[in-house]
Amino acid sequence: MGVSDDRKPISLEPSPASTSPSDHPTELDVTTIRFAGDSGDGMQLLGTRFANTSAIHGEDVITLAEYPSEIRAPAGTLAGVSGFQMSIGPQDVFTSGDVVDVLVAMNPAALKANDNLVREGGIIIANADSFIPKNLEKAGYDRNPLETDELAAYQLFPVEISRLTATALQEFDVPRAQVERSKNFFALGLISWLFNMPLDNSLTWIRQKFAGDEGVILANSQALDAGSKYGESNELFKTNYVIKKPEKSRQPGTYRYLSGNSAVALGLITASQLAGLHLFLGSYPITPASEILHELSRHKEFPITTFQAEDEIAAIGAALGASFAGSLATTTTSGPGMALKTEFIGLAVSAELPLVIVNVMRGGPSTGMPTKMEQADLYQALWSRPGEAPLVVLAAKSPKDCFHTAVEAARLALLYMTPVIMLSDGYIANGSEPWRIPEIDELPPIDVQHHSDASTFQPYARDPERLARPWAPPGSPGMEHRVGGLEKQDGSGQIDQDPENHQRMTYLRAEKIRRVAQEIPPLEIEGDESAELLIIGWGSSYGAIARAVMHQNKLGHPVAAVHLRHLNPFPSNLEEILKRFPRRVVVENNDGQLWTKIRAEYLLDAERLNKIKGTPFKIREIEDKIEAMLAGGA
Amino acid sequence: MTETLQRKDYLSGQEPRWCVGCGDYGVLKGFTAALAQLELPRENIVIVSGIGCSSRFPHYCSTYGFHGIHGRAPAIATGVKLARPELSVWVVTGDGDGLSIGGNHFLHLMRRNPNINVILLNNRIYGLTKGQISPTSPTGAKTKSTPFGSVDRPVNPIQLAIACGATFAARIPDTDNKMITEVLKAAHNHKGVSFVEVLQSCEIFNNQAWTKVNKKSERAEHTILLQHGEPLIWGNNRDKGFRFNGFDLEAVNLDDPSVDENDLVRHDAHASDPTLALKLAILDFGVSPYPLGIFRQVEEPVYEEAVWTLDRTIHSVQGASTIHDLLRAGETWTVESGSEKQAIP
The missing domain is CATH 3.40.920.10 (Pyruvate-ferredoxin oxidoreductase, PFOR, domain III)
Structure with missing residues (x-):
């Protein structure tokens, strides 16, 4: 019995004992x-x-x-x-x-x-x-x-x-x-x-x-x-x-079937409930992200406000206003919409307000291929803002992982008072898979409070561990303050153009994002840890990479893989893992965007496998690359 | 223990960085006086702005404030109001910020009718960028970007606001503190979006923009004060009025014995038909007096109230839920310990 993914033909011939189809199915x-x-x-x-x-x-x-x-x-x-x-x-x-x-x-x-x-x-x-x-x-x-x-x-x-x-x-x-x-x-x-x-x-x-x-x-x-x-x-x-019956039994529990876009919506609702906050979505219809707006618009059994704005800019603007007002705020879009939201994302970085920005990536540039998948908005997520404007970037690896990534995006946004960009793509957004529904106690707590002590309040004072500033929504007497895009004085938050202060604030904003790494669990290696060849992937290519490595290992070929959910900051142990493998290949549905960041950050070289066809990687394409590299070529 | 707040209690103490003689000072004064007279708690006020001289406003008030990005204050304000309908939300913008880069948001703010008050300081010039034409600059305006005169046709803010569905539209000069305060109080008390255009002078780049309005000696002859229910009369000697001639507003001299004062048009700001308000909005200097005061003030459903009422109604039907139930809604199946496949139809 073969596995179609291995290109061994499965036998579609009747089994010898077959008399009537339904009695003895193949x-x-x-x-x-x-x-x-x-x-x-x-x-x-x-x-x-x-x-x-x-x-x-x-x-x-x-x-x-x-x-x-x-x-x-x-x-x-x-x-x-x-x-x-x-x-x-x-x-x-x-x-x-x-x-x-x-x-x-x-x-x-x-x-x-x-x-x-x-x-x-x-x-x-x-x-x-x-x-x-x-x-x-x-x-x-x-x-x-x-x-x-x-x-x-x-x-x-x-x-x-x-x-x-x-x-x-x-x-x-x-x-x-x-x-x-x-x-x-x-x-x-x-x-x-x-x-x-x-x-x-x-x-x-x-x-x-x-x-x-x-x-x-x-x-x-x-x-x-x-x-x-x-x-x-x-x-x-x-x-x-x-x-066939499975060789190993499934993890016990209640299961459902779930698409990536539904998973994002459910994850955001779950995060708002875990944090005890009103959920606000500002969005503008765009393929392939609109289903998140549709899904969240249905759930009036929770305190959720959905706002279909006049454009992408107003969608994120309203979300940022709701964040200032104390809600868990989010905006959902795809690449062209991200481009329009850029200035507001910069304002969110400067104002240091929590905001979850979901980009369901599609083929680009420009209008590109709206219904096709691609992973080419990583540069945009990381760097597309005026000024020094670091933020957290996460990517989901499968439809069900969209749920957990959305919960984590909200959690990090709230704990660090920062915008977080979550990347999904058209493949996992519209793709579905079975999901074992987690129990509440399996989910991470989101312990966040609006600031309540007016006597200690300074809008840009910082929590010493995370460097997050306090969140004091309107309605609280004694904490009236102003936020905005002009540079602020450290602590007081007053408008300040002092050169020393600007450099200090720039470093503080960067250090805050670096410290998000302390929330990230160590990256785990899949496959043969003693191998010399490491596959590095992110986002929706996970399935193809995991299957390829699994099958290559089964054939006795030494290869391992790591898959990144955290694209900024990277997990703390990524550098150490990369150094353990003399040969590395970054697999992406773009022209080498993670590859650029890894080389820039660690001065470690890597090869790359890029597919930019609007369709996800085939397992075989990754296996071909592995086999070629193991054979000494590329 | 509640102390009555004075006007100055609404100032943040940050020294305004406006030029000497800037009309913005008068607006800040009239605005804070309105807040004090309305006895609004500072913590329940949110002032949102975009970019430009006018948009520095939030920094000078001791309320909550959000100094946003160019043209986008209506979007931020809508989010604040939707999330927290009980807050008193003010947008302070300018002719460039509100009508040029933010033109799209202006349209949608007016048509949705949230209970947000918009103050647009119209100086008919880009001041902060040091003197280029704005969308309200008159045709022919010579500026740094139009050294040979602008060929652009200007937009009329009141006409635009009413056309977009504004339920409250008013125009005030920056030199009349009492009128600023009274109109801003009326704007606050209006349920729904309130649009207030302030005719404001830029001392540096456009100090001749509104001389006929701002000079007390000129105002009576060149402007007409709109008062609901009152006949449309103006002039140094209150000797001129408007009556209808067909569909047109016809200026008549009250000294003319053939003119009967009972035939004059009475201002009706509450008419649901916006035609009279629009006819007044298009009156311009040179041929007519320039109207000041409240053009239009009508009741329409308020956006955030409609959103919350609908959400609460659906909620009361659907009931509350939990994460546990949310994730398990729809088709599910269970896998028991030790079993392989177990289908639950």
């Missing part, structure tokens, strides 16, 4: 499935539902949403293809998969755009009804690929999804437009049968999602059922599949 290890169709075909919904069902069924799952930046690109064209990829497996699923084992293609364009991702011998299920001359022409096919030997390398299953959905709904008097909209549920039913997943979860979801619209509930439920029955009763498929 066992699979980590398997990658991709749903592709027109951007209006409901592929994201179909994929999300199947991933959710798989997670609830106990599988490990990671998903990748790939969709065009247009709401509805011209139907049937390559530009309009929307894709949803997921890897499922018994354990250790860290990425959405290198190569596709099963492709569901709803039209010729979806097939054309994706068939090269499918492994030799992999399964392609195509909606045969949409392979009509008009659609074939739009996709650039001269001949119908379902009728030629073009796809001979794959197991091809043309299924008349549209017609079969219509037949299933014939007796229920469903409007034609709804029949068309229900065909993705037929596909979901079929794929659920193929992987031996129960339908209950999807049926419950349909009833909840479309509550009040009995016609839609009926149509979608019947289509789902018809898809499953089609798989079971039809001789087309010789077998169906089941994911």
Whole structure:
């Protein structure tokens, strides 16, 4: 039994004992499935539902949403293809998969755009009804690929999804437009049968999602059922599949399925509750960060104010005003929005007010590739402000890690009275995975108080350990004070242009951020600690790096990895770790931004592996680099 | 034990760094007098500003203050007000800060109608950067950046504010302390956004901007004081008035026997229709008297009240929650100790 990520083909052949598919399904290890169709075909919904069902069924799952930046690109064209990829497996699923084992293609364009991702011998299920001359022409096919030997390398299953959905709904008097909209549920039913997943979860979801619209509930439920029955009763498929049982059991607890953007929202609410503070979000809609605004806007069961501002600048400005007024304040955006917020971030540094700034990175520069992932805003986060304006920069490594990173970002902002930039990206923001929900006592305490003693109050006096200044929101008599962007006198906070004072204040602000390192746990090495080669990564490349190192170690190749959540300041033991490994390679979805900072900070050289294609690293790409370096080259 | 605060108790003691003769001093005086007369506790006042001479204001008051960045005071103030609706929030801005770099925020502050008071000191010039045209400079203005005269058309702050939905709009001169105090008190007492334009002189770069208003000898002839319910009359001898001629405001001489004083237009600041306020706003020197006073004062839903009322209403329906329940909302499943896969539908 192979692992698709290792490029060893998984066996999709029926097991010898198989008589009837459902009785003796073929066992699979980590398997990658991709749903592709027109951007209006409901592929994201179909994929999300199947991933959710798989997670609830106990599988490990990671998903990748790939969709065009247009709401509805011209139907049937390559530009309009929307894709949803997921890897499922018994354990250790860290990425959405290198190569596709099963492709569901709803039209010729979806097939054309994706068939090269499918492994030799992999399964392609195509909606045969949409392979009509008009659609074939739009996709650039001269001949119908379902009728030629073009796809001979794959197991091809043309299924008349549209017609079969219509037949299933014939007796229920469903409007034609709804029949068309229900065909993705037929596909979901079929794929659920193929992987031996129960339908209950999807049926419950349909009833909840479309509550009040009995016609839609009926149509979608019947289509789902018809898809499953089609798989079971039809001789087309010789077998169906089941994911192997895991070798090690999961950590006990309550689990849920979670996307990165939802995790950020939940993390921020959790942090506000841990700190006992009102939560304020100022935001402006931007891809791929808007879901955080949407999620926080729903939760009126907590003291949360969400403010959709007139622009990115007002969004952070209002957040900074709320911070001054005593709230846990946050603003969420992506790269172009970060650029607009720059001046306010500088003001937050100068005013020394707590603020969480979330940047869900996308392809740049400028408008770039809004729906694609990239890690190219690290320089911007670290250095893009006028003057000496250091702040804390954190990055999340996976969808569920967005929760913990958001909690930590808020905690550090409050404890150190500083803006904190949290970096996520389009891959983990829209990607999902199962998450063991932490108990309250597993979360870090956030012990923060507004200053209450007027007799000792000085707006820029500092706590000797952290160098944080006191936080005295309006409403407190005797502590009336002014903050702003002009240089302030150490202690009193009065406007001060004295040269000695300016240098002292500059050093104090820098030292405060350096001291954040005392809150950071020692960085841990993964993989073979005795190796000479170290992979250094940050952010969403974690899954691919971890799998690559794990597999290389299994092959006996000595390699280790560290993954940084803390990009400023670095963990205290990073330098010592770097020095233990004579060869180092920094892996990033940019042109070498962490690489620059590491070399600048430690005068230690490193090689680099950079991918700037709008898509995450494949495990194989990292393994190729490791193998090349171990073989003596690069 | 509450002591009545005097005007000077609202001053921080920091020496203002404004030029000698700057109109800002008068505004600071009138403003602090208003705070004292309103008996507002200093700790409940927040003054927010942007960048420019006018934006030094917060530093000179003994209240909470936020000296922000250029043009963005409305954004900061909106955040303060949304987070803490009980605070008395003031924005102090200028013609460049508020209407040029901050023009977008100005629009949205006016249309949302939060209970924030905006004082815009309009000197029709960039002073702190040493003399360039501002968006209120008249066409033809010769400045360092327009040595041959500006070709830009100026914006009219009152007209703009009302067009953006301001529920309170007033114009006052920087030389009339009593009027400054009275209008700022009215602005404070107004529920919703209050916009107050101060006609302010820059002694150094534009000291001729408002001579017809600021010189007592000229004011009566060249301005008209708007008073709700009163007829529109002005002049040294109060001998001129406005009546309607079709849609136009027609200036008439009250000495003319054919003019009946009962036909004069009575100012109605409370009209929900902003047409009269806009017609008054576009009156300009040369052809008409320049209106001072309160153009418009109407009640509309207040932004932060609407936000908090909606949030509280939804909260009362949904009920309070805990982190524990929040994280477990929706589809979850449990893994028991020792088990491998256990699905809970």
